[in-house]
Amino acid sequence: MTEMHGPAREDVERVLGGMIDGAIGKRLPDLARVEACSVADGRLRVTLAVPADLAPRLGETVARAEDALSTAFAPLTASILLTAHREAPGAAAPAQGAAQGGGGHRPLGGVGRKPAAGEPARLLEHVGVVIAVASGKGGVGKSTTAVNLAVGLGMEGLSVGLMDADVHGPSLPRMLGTVGQPEVRDGLLIPVQAWGISAMSIGMLVDETQAMIWRGPMVMGAISQLLGDVAWGALDVLVIDMPPGTGDAQLTLAQKAVLTGAIIVSTPQDIALLDARRGIAMFEKTRVPVLGLVENMSYFCCPNCGHRTELFGHGGARDEAMRLNVPFLGEIPLLADIRASADSGVPITIGAPESEAAQAYRMLAATVAGTIRRVSRLPPV
Numbered sequence: 001m002t003e004m005h006g007p008a009r010e011d012v013e014r015v016l017g018g019m020i021d022g023a024i025g026k027r028l029p030d031l032a033r034v035e036a037c038s039v040a041d042g043r044l045r046v047t048l049a050v051p052a053d054l055a056p057r058l059g060e061t062v063a064r065a066e067d068a069l070s071t072a073f074a075p076l077t078a079s080i081l082l083t084a085h086r087e088a089p090g091a092a093a094p095a096q097g098a099a100q101g102g103g104g105h106r107p108l109g110g111v112g113r114k115p116a117a118g119e120p121a122r123l124l125e126h127v128g129v130v131i132a133v134a135s136g137k138g139g140v141g142k143s144t145t146a147v148n149l150a151v152g153l154g155m156e157g158l159s160v161g162l163m164d165a166d167v168h169g170p171s172l173p174r175m176l177g178t179v180g181q182p183e184v185r186d187g188l189l190i191p192v193q194a195w196g197i198s199a200m201s202i203g204m205l206v207d208e209t210q211a212m213i214w215r216g217p218m219v220m221g222a223i224s225q226l227l228g229d230v231a232w233g234a235l236d237v238l239v240i241d242m243p244p245g246t247g248d249a250q251l252t253l254a255q256k257a258v259l260t261g262a263i264i265v266s267t268p269q270d271i272a273l274l275d276a277r278r279g280i281a282m283f284e285k286t287r288v289p290v291l292g293l294v295e296n297m298s299y300f301c302c303p304n305c306g307h308r309t310e311l312f313g314h315g316g317a318r319d320e321a322m323r324l325n326v327p328f329l330g331e332i333p334l335l336a337d338i339r340a341s342a343d344s345g346v347p348i349t350i351g352a353p354e355s356e357a358a359q360a361y362r363m364l365a366a367t368v369a370g371t372i373r374r375v376s377r378l379p380p381v
C-alpha cells in the first residue's frame with residue numbers, strides 16, 4: 001500500500017462544515033466529529049465519530065459527504081467510515097472539539113457510498129479468487145459449510161479470507177469463537193485471525209440486533225465496506241458467506257463482488273432443492289459460474305453404531321446437480337457434533353479432525369481447492 005500526504009484534518013472539516021443533514025435538520029459537524037483521516041492508494045479515508053443511534057440515519061448525508069470530499073480533493077476518492085459513540089440513545093451529538101480518544105468508539109458498518117462500478121475489483125486486487133457460498137433459503141447450513149470450507153481450504157495450504165455478508169444473521173463470530181472488535185489501522189479494518197484464516201463479519205462491528213433492522217441500502221453499504229474497507233491483503237481465496245435467498249441484496253452482491261464462482265448449499269429436501277435452483281438461476285443471471293452444489297444434512301450417521309440413515313431421501317442434490325449440469329461437490333452428514341462445534345466456536349475440521357464430519361468437509365475443501373488452483377493457475381500442492 002502506498003502511503004502519501006493528504007489533506008489535513010482541518011481541510012476535511014472545512015469541506016464537511018458546509019453540509020447539512022436535511023432529515024435531522026442539523027449541520028454535519030454538529031452530528032459527527034472527524035476522528036482520523038489518511039490517504040493511501042489514491043483513497044482518502046475519513047473516520048467520523050457519530051452517536052450510535054444516529055448512524056443508521058446518516059447514510060445519504062455520508063454519501064454526499066464522500067462526493068464532496070472526492071470533488072474537493074480530486075483525484076483522491078473519499079470513503080467515510082463511521083464509528084459509534086457509546087452514548088445514551090438520543091444523547092446530544094458531539095460538537096467539534098469534544099473529548100478525543102478511542103476507548104468509547106467502535107467501527108460501524110452499514111453506511112456509506114455505493115462503490116463505483118469496478119471499485120471492489122480494484123480493492124480486492126490482491127485476492128486470487130472470490131467464491132460465494134450461497135443458498136436459496138435460510139437455515140440449510142450455509143454458514144457452517146462456509147466456515148468449515150474456509151478452514152479446510154486453509155488446511156489445503158491456501159491463504160484464505162472469510163467474509164460474512166449474512167448481514168441480517170451474522171454467525172461468523174460465534175462459529176469462529178472470536179471476541180472483541182477488529183482493529184482499525186489507517187482507516188482500514190484489520191481482519192481477525194482465527195483457525196488459520198482471516199475473517200471479517202458485520203457481527204464483529206455492530207450489535208446483531210442493530211443489523212437486523214437494516215434495510216436494502218444499509219445492507220449494501222455494509223457489504224461494500226466489508227469488501228472495500230477491510231485490509232484483506234494478499235489472499236489465494238476470499239470465501240463470502242452470502243445472505244440467504246435470492247433478493248436484491250444477493251443480486252447486487254453477486255454483481256459487485258466480482259465473484260469467480262459460487263457454491264450452492266442445499267439440503268436433500270425437495271423444497272430446498274427448488275430454492276437451490278433459484279439460487280443457481282440468480283448466479284447465471286449475473287454470469288457468475290456455479291462451481292457446484294453441496295448437499296448438507298445429507299444423511300444421519302449414528303454416533304454410537306455408525307449406522308447411516310437417509311432421513312430426507314438421499315442423493316437429491318447429486319441428481320439435481322446432474323440435471324442442472326453443475327458439478328456435485330460433496331455431501332455433509334447431519335451430526336449433532338457439527339452443531340455443537342459451531343456453537344462452541346471451534347470448527348469441527350479443527351476440533352475433531354478425524355470425525356466423519358471433518359473428513360467430509362476436508363474432501364469438499366480438497367475438491368474446491370482443485371477448482372481454485374485450476375481457475376487461478378496456482379501451483380498444485
Ligand SMILES: Nc1ncnc2c1ncn2[C@@H]1O[C@H](COP(=O)(O)OP(=O)(O)OP(=O)(O)O)[C@@H](O)[C@H]1O
Pocket residue numbers: 135137138139140141142143144145166169171243244296297332333334335336337338339340342343
Ligand atoms: N450438517 C449439519 N449437521 C448438524 N447441524 C448442522 C449441520 N449444518 C448446519 N447445522 C446447524 O443448523 C443450524 C443452521 O446452520 P447455519 O447457520 O449454518 O445455516 P444458514 O443456512 O447459514 O442459515 P441462515 O443463513 O439462515 O442464518 C445451525 O444451528 C447449525 O449448527
